[in-house]
Amino acid sequence: MSSLTQDPYADPRAFYGSELCRLREEAGFTQVALGELAFCSGSYIGQFEKAVRRPQLELSKLFDEILGSGKHLQRLCLLARASKVADYFADAADLERQATVLSEFSPMLVPGLLQTEAYARALIRAARRFDPQQTIDDIVSARMERTQLLDGPSAPVDWTIIHETALRLPTGGAAVMAEQLGHLAHLLRSRPNIVLQVMPFSAGPHPFLGCLVSLMQFSDAPPVLYTESAYNGWVIDEPTVVARYQSAYDLARAAALSPEASLDLIESAAKDWAKDGQHS
Structure with missing residues (x-):
């Protein structure tokens, strides 16, 4: 699946992805390593970082705990999940x-x-x-x-x-x-x-x-x-x-x-x- 955008300021989902990538790299994790700790695949992490998949709140909680980011990703997740449909x-x-x-x-x-x-x-x-x-x-x-x-x-x-x-x-x-x-x-x-x-x-x-x-x-x-x-x-x-x-x-x-x-x-x-x- 292709990325929706590479501009982190284009929409809330892209910003979430860029922040997840920044926090992961600052913590010294590869996508695969973070995925193992969050019980998902490294490619799944990549889809969030590239704004292909909408962020998930439960996973965002796990990411915040693993990366020590408080509730930063959870708050961004709520913004990124806004949608016109149910x-x-x-x-x-x-x-x-x-x-x-x-x-x-x-x-x-x-x-x-x-x-x-x-x-x-x-x-x-x-x-x-x-x-x-x-x-x-x-x-x-x-x-x-x-x-x-x-x-x-x-x-x-x-x-x-x-x-x-x-x-x-x-x-x-x-x-x-x-x-x-x-x-x-x-x-x-x-x-x-x-x-x-x-x-x-x-x-x-x-x-x-x-x-x-x-x-x-x-x-x-x-x-x-x-x-x-x-x-x-x-x-x-x-x-x-x-x-x-x-x-x-x-x-x-x-x-x-x-x-x-x-x-x-x-x-x-x-x-x-x-x-x-x-x-x-």
């Missing part, structure tokens, strides 16, 4: 921007990178019923910024599997659903880097029932896994666990409809929602 997703969002291939399974909903603004707003309002409107607007805006990841010549390959439930669940009303599914169809016809398959009801049980999964591959680092529940998420880089999820994803991909049949089903569902909207 804190539990922020690490995954950073990795997402660096991935060359994204493989996602969504059991109930259209994934965030493929959502329209109206669909995203309906989902976010349902999940945050008691939040003020400005909070909802900010979250929607951040999600729409994320969708730009799939634009341009350096965009990753995005291979998504959604369950047929996502095509049938009335989210925001018929007009919103018709627009969302029409948007999906347009993306699939116009963006060669986007591939989508639908897991039909007829496929029965599958490996990811009730579990959103995103597998990320990189040009210069091992793959990682992100999995999410309603109000929490986890980035996992343990190779055996990632490999097990990749195997399950391959099985799900084999059980899903082909991309061509999936597009036909999406366009058919979009027409059904459009008709429902006309009759409501």
Whole structure:
């Protein structure tokens, strides 16, 4: 994964990395030696120093203890972890921007990178019923910024599997659903880097029932896994666990409809929602 920046004053994460490097070198530790004391790899330390990975608070506490830096790195960590997205997703969002291939399974909903603004707003309002409107607007805006990841010549390959439930669940009303599914169809016809398959009801049980999964591959680092529940998420880089999820994803991909049949089903569902909207 390439460094986000080499300028320590460019953003809080870069400053955290430069301070970690300074304190480590002043203490006479190599990245590997510090990693051994902090129970992580030297390359992981390097990713923090190069501002590739967002700092972790628990590790920052360990670094402060080992390097005798009081709470310096912990305070910088809090600044560096500021994000427009939910804190539990922020690490995954950073990795997402660096991935060359994204493989996602969504059991109930259209994934965030493929959502329209109206669909995203309906989902976010349902999940945050008691939040003020400005909070909802900010979250929607951040999600729409994320969708730009799939634009341009350096965009990753995005291979998504959604369950047929996502095509049938009335989210925001018929007009919103018709627009969302029409948007999906347009993306699939116009963006060669986007591939989508639908897991039909007829496929029965599958490996990811009730579990959103995103597998990320990189040009210069091992793959990682992100999995999410309603109000929490986890980035996992343990190779055996990632490999097990990749195997399950391959099985799900084999059980899903082909991309061509999936597009036909999406366009058919979009027409059904459009008709429902006309009759409501």
